[in-house]
Amino acid sequence: MAVPLPAVAERMNNPKNPVVFFDVTIGGQSDGTGSFSIYGGSQFADENFQVKHSSPGMLSMANSGRDTNGCQFFITCAPCDFLDGKHVVFGQIVDGMLVLKKIENVPTGANNRPKVPVLISQCGEM
Structure with a gap:
């Protein structure tokens, strides 16, 4: 279960496998080109950078700048x-x-894409 900060309850340090991160695609644009916003339009401004990427399991916005x-x-x-x-x-x-x-350890092929589908479902809603 992922929850919004500041309800941070778990901290893990010293991962055995230092994989940096994996991308999550929602919907149909699996090539990374799709983007939409619940605020209207396709992009919105950064909020703040108070919380750091200090441990595994941090959820963070992907962006191009x-x-x-x-x-x-x-x-x-x-x-x-x-x-x-x-x-x-x-x-x-x-x-x-x-x-x-478990997701981190799924075997990958070309371009680091998983060799088997990884599906996260029924985990919440907006």
Whole structure:
């Protein structure tokens, strides 16, 4: 279960497999080109950079530069301080880190794409 910060309850340090992060695609644009916003339009501004990418399980907005957030996000699998100040952290996994580890260990092929489909469903709604 992922919850919005500041309800951060779990911190994990020293991951065995220092994979940086994996991308999450919602809907049909699996090539990374699609973007839409619940605020209207395709992009919205950065909120703040107060929360850092300090541990595995951080949920953060994917973007192509300042104030270009849309609907894409990623989940860190290790501390990623190089992302601080560039990507807004909006939540953290507090239950289900084992699921994250299982996804992290799915074999990948060309372009680091999973060799088998990974589907996350029935995990919440807006």
